[in-house]
Amino acid sequence: MLHRTRAEQVLEIYEDFVERFPDFKSVCEAEPEAIENELSSLGLRWRARNLHKLSCEIERRYGGVVPRNKGELLELPGVGNYISSAFLCFSENIPEPLLDTNTVRIIGRLFNLKINDSSRRKKDFETLMRRLLEFGDCRHFSFSMIDLAEAVCRPSSPLCHECPLKLSCSFYRRSHDETDND
Template identity: 45%
Template sequence: MVIPHRIAEEFRQNLLNWGRNNLINYPWRKNRTPYRVLVAEILLHRTRAEQVVPLYNSLLSKCPNIFSLAAMDIEELRRLLRSAGLRWRVDLMHRMARMIVDEYGGRIPERKEDLMELPGVSEYIASAVMCFAYGHPEPLLDTNTVRIAGRVFDIEIKDSSRRSKKMRELMRSLLDIEKPDIFNYAMIDFGKKVCRKRDPDCIICPLQICSYRRRFAGTLVKK
């Protein structure tokens, strides 16, 4: 599906306007370095952001850079992150750090192919590092961001949509290439605060072009 330029522009501007006053001030959104972004995105995988905040702060104070993370004792790292569960993720993070030190001299890769070869780095995490750390105009596809696009443009969303090439291209056409980081943060936060999975807040939603809203216009109630 191709979104007409005018509609994509309207979507983009409305979302960015909303983001001006509504972005959440997470610690990993400040002082962004490739290392901090990478570590945050790994911790955020399948874990609520509020739960990640203290883990992220503890990890950063113990391991302020990739070299200290690679050198950290694995048992100590498991203890530090045990409240996040998923022991396998901690082990992958440790292997990833060692690989970055051994193969890249400690520099976090910038290319998607290189990032995705690192243990524990999915396409979403690679795209997030490219966008938030290096400023590349990379769309972020997860269940929340594809749900927004699906509702607005009346596209059937399946579990596989976030891995779909067509969906990626559609999301790319919506992205603000001048401010891809702000656009992606706005998408993430909009999916959390307004266009929620259950009970989206369509009455206050600034996306007037939304198909879902038109379809259910008669049934929407103010909260």
């Protein structure tokens, strides 16, 4: 539900949805149109169809229990690398890199890597993120990256002076040097 949608918009719809459909079986037993109607205000008709297919597949193949294996997750309808990594990271605390627009921006700025639309699929970003995940609780780290990107390391007008990583950040050093030279 959070795909291209802010958390504030999702919260009420999510809570109502979970109350009405508390498990995969109830989603699977519902008509696909009912799921689409529940999520239509988020503009996610295609996501609703995938959610219905996904729920039926998890119910049929795994007895309603989400697999804990990345390969099996990737075989599920509508589940790609990001969703499988997010599930393993947040539900199982397995160190899987979450590479999205926000985390790629932080990594790119920290390590002076060129950032573009395909950066989240590049091996160098994944390798760096995997190395960073080695230093503790991956769930906490991933939430911290998401929070840092939203509050400080924003796409435009980043608050570099407030960043706890500024002394290690190539972007900060470069912009700080330019300011000092003015």
